[in-house]
Amino acid sequence: MGRGKIEIKRIENSTNRQVTYSKRRAGIVKKAKELTVLCDAEVSLLMVSSTGKIHEYISPSCTHKNLYDRYQQASGTDLWQPHYEKMQEHLQKLKDINNKLRKEIRQRHGEDLDDLGFQQLRGLEQNMEKSVECVRNRKFHVITTQTDTFKKKVKNHEETHNSLIREFEERDADFRFPSLDFEGDYQSTIGFANGNPQIFAFRLQPKLQSADLQDEETYGSYGLSLS
Amino acid sequence: MGRGKIEIKRIENSTNRQVTYSKRRAGIVKKAKELTVLCDAEVSLLMVSSTGKIHEYISPSCTHKNLYDRYQQASGTDLWQPHYEKMQEHLQKLKDINNKLRKEIRQRHGEDLDDLGFQQLRGLEQNMEKSVECVRNRKFHVITTQTDTFKKKVKNHEETHNSLIREFEERDADFRFPSLDFEGDYQSTIGFANGNPQIFAFRLQPKLQSADLQDEETYGSYGLSLS
DNA sequence: TCGACTATTTATAATTA
């Protein structure tokens, strides 16, 4: 090759290595081109230098992907195809399950009942009655719990209110028949006299009036179009 | 290179082309090996001869796929990555929708109601009552239709039965007080006399007795474990 | 069809500018 026989082993000097890489890369690309033209072959050549830079040669009217695919087919080590097919299968399964679930929901909405027989309809009806009973019970449980909580709150507030009233009246009495330590407590008593009585008016019914059906978020249709 | 400068153009003689291909292929593979060792580079070399045979060189501890992937990433022409990600996304969407559907079904089964408020429970209850009404109506419709069909069948059979009885009695009368054309009809009359009366016993109730709930196929859980 | 063998060309490592 050059001045004196060279040994084929790693060039330790990084700069020289890069120089040699550039030169030899050019050489190998030239060889690849020649092979393409002379022998009517298709060549895909990918090279990554020790610094991570990528260089390539690919025969005209041909792609790396194309050659790589052919290589994979030939060597029978295509790992993508099975993976891809599995995913497709998986998607189909999910779609099927989705449709079943939708159908069940529709039936539980009283729709799409045409292909159910008498027995199935009777079963569905009984099951739904049982289920609606569960919901009703839960509803009562919730409203009971809420009512209890409100009662407690009301009681609590009443107690606070009463004790404040009591305290106020005591102070008021002190004010009209001042005790020995009047001077020191005057300011705080004035403060209470100016306190806002509306502070004890609270809302007992947190929006329990209109119970419109069907929260779109929860019971709407989950549309999904697949490509 | 050899005996006299060679021109880089396709070798027309097929045999010579193959010979040259073999020699040069060995050469380029050797060069690729040298590049790998000397310059610490990674090389992927795929060659397809004009006869379709595939030869390769790949640097040790490295795969064609690996290098090809890196090349695609670098050149930004990876068509698989986005596709793959889309599929993953799609799968996730389907799973999410599935879970929502399942939750709705559970709630319509009277389960998993803990995170519903009073209003939602009331809405659900009313909706379920409306739905169960639909199912009930459908059930009545089916049973009514079935009953009508049976009635019609019974009526039909009765009519047939009566007309046969009538005919039989007429024939019987003819037998006891033979008419002028007795000879010709004797055989067929005997045939009727031997007819089986049980032929008119039919089943009116096609298995309407036990209406067990829950067809596993329709209302069971659709389990799916994903890898 | 296949190696083995040259006569040459080609590639390139080392050197120089």
Added chain:
DNA sequence: TTAATTATAAATAGTCG
């Protein structure tokens, strides 16, 4: 540094057995 030069090794086209 990088680019051009050069001496030499390597590659290989054509040939022969």
